């Protein structure tokens with residue numbers, strides 16, 4: 001069996017198209033109902049996906065346009081753990097708003113509860129509105145956020161290693177645990193002071209699987225040093241290839257094996273029995289967008305007055321990026337979408353409203369499997385973070401129609417290979433890390449870090 005795709009489902013409200021909740025069939029009334037998320041996780045598990053993934057944010061934005069957030073993700077994933085048996089459960093935790101002790105404890109608990117299926121999407125958060133819910137006036141600047149994130153992850157890793165694999169004895173004559181196998185970490189750094197050990201004994205994976213999704217220089221460096229899987233953003237294959245090559249080179253440069261880190265770009269799919277049916281699914285959602293608001297946003301993103309544009313005519317020619325002084329990343333994405341797809345204005349708004357610059361594949365199950373395969377074999381992706389425009393239907397279509405084609409081509413598993421998320425995502429030969437392995441393979445530069453990490457034995 002050759003190399004296989006890694007696939008996760010990015011769970012988000014009624015789907016990734018921002019108008020999905022307005023569709024007459026949408027599950028919008030169930031956003032606070034845990035059985036909704038449990039059934040999505042079961043559908044993803046029926047498709048043998050590696051994981052379900054929950055994003056997270058700490059502020060309410062534009063409540064009239066849809067729910068920003070609803071259930072707290074670790075709480076929801078804990079329920080999903082009880083409703084499933086094999087699938088990984090990846091939560092987002094912000095290194096800006098949590099402390100490493102809290103985060104390590106929550107994740108170790110999720111790993112115990114799920115029998116070794118927990119993952120952590122390490123993010124630094126973005127918005128001042130979020131900062132203002134946590135005692136800050138504004139977000140710390142980008143460099144400070146990433147400096148804290150790097151130290152935060154190192155402390156969490158040390159806390160997970162503070163109990164050896166064989167620390168628990170459970171001898172009813174009077175020895176619950178072997179104190180010589182439970183270590184303080186005595187961390188003193190710029191951002192954190194943590195004695196340890198963790199209050200949660202070592203979990204099935206030892207360390208939950210680390211995911212990272214930062215696109216900046218510092219984000220890529222953190223991913224290169226620590227991530228076991230990376231959520232990336234690319235609209236087309238050339239930009240996916242350029243990100244993939246860059247981040248794999250950085251991983252090698254930091255002394256790790258880049259083939260053991262899965263790069264998973266986001267993927268929005270519209271699936272129909274004919275190309276026309278697939279396009280009609282997108283058009284139906286695009287028509288539900290509140291156009292006045294989306295056009296105002298597009299004017300900001302392009303530096304043009306878009307109010308006079310005909311919604312159903314092709315997007316007019318746009319100026320070169322050098323002549324645009326707004327946010328460059330978003331503008332570059334718009335130029336790529338226009339160049340690749342020649343959309344109408346309404347179609348462009350719809351593409352931006354679903355995933356906003358993530359790969360968008362519209363077609364039959366076969367044509368979508370072909371495109372995915374082409375990204376996979378041409379160095380654009382090791383797998384995908386699926387972002388169905390609608391839940392549950394978009395995920396059901398993918399699982400029922402696209403997965404069997406990928407399986408028939410030998411590109412995707414028919415059964416889970418291992419018991420833990422790490423074994424399934426990174427290969428059954430991947431061991432769940434124990435302390436002795438971490439000192440050489442995961443901490444090549446431990447002694448050079450800027451802060452002190454001592455190990456003491458509690459007695």
Ligand SMILES: Cc1cc2nc3c(=O)[nH]c(=O)nc-3n(CC(O)[C@H](O)[C@H](O)COP(=O)(O)O)c2cc1C
Nearest residue numbers: 055056092123124125126213214215216219231232
């Ligand atoms: C697929 C994906 C999911 C993300 N999920 C979150 C999230 O849930 N919460 C968050 O604050 N940031 C999220 N981000 C953003 C970041 O991981 C990162 O913090 C942000 O992009 C700023 O870092 P950068 O400047 O390195 O890009 C996500 C990004 C991607 C690509």
